[in-house]
Structures are given as C-alpha cells and as structure tokens.
Amino acid sequence: MVERRTPNPRVGGSNPSWPASLSVYPEVFMREFFKFFNEVKSELQRVTWPSSEEFFQMLVAVGVVVFFFSVVLAGMDFGFSFLLKKLMS
Secondary structure, three states: OOOOOOOOOOOOOOOOOOOOOOOOOHHHHHHHHHHHHHHHHHHHHHOOOOOHHHHHHHHHHHHHHHHHHHHHHHHHHHHHHHHHHHHHO
16 A cells, blocks of 8 residues: 655645635635626526417426425325324324
8 A cells, every 4th residue: 555645744634724715805705606697697698598478388387387286295194194193093
C-alpha cells in the first residue's frame, strides 16, 4: 500500500487547510450575483412554453390522476382499517 502525504508535510490537513468561502469583495459578489440572474433569464428565454390550451389539458390530466389516486388510497385506508378492527375484535 502506498503512503500518501500532503505537499507540505509540516502542515497538517489539506492544502489549503481552510475551507473555500465566498469572496470578501462586495463588487465581485455583486458581479457574480447579477451574472447568475442574467444566465437564468437567458435560459428561461430558450424554454419552449406550452400554449394556454396545452397548459389547460395538462392541468386537467394532473387533476384527474391526483383525484384517482386519492380515491384509491382512501379506499385502501378505509379497507385496511376495517380489516384491522375486525381482526382486533
């Protein structure tokens, strides 16, 4: 097995031995902050947004699926609680 050593054996831990942090310079932080939001804006402009008709169709489809699964889960809950009460009595 190979022994691994730090580049500077007299200093313990990793090199550098402190964690990376945000820049302490406000102008650098603000530049990066605005750069991030400009990139978000440009990415959102590339998105293909659904039309209002497609949006409504997807909304209805999701509503139907949620309603179906809520009825199924409620039925299972009532069924299992009924069975558990019968088994306990």
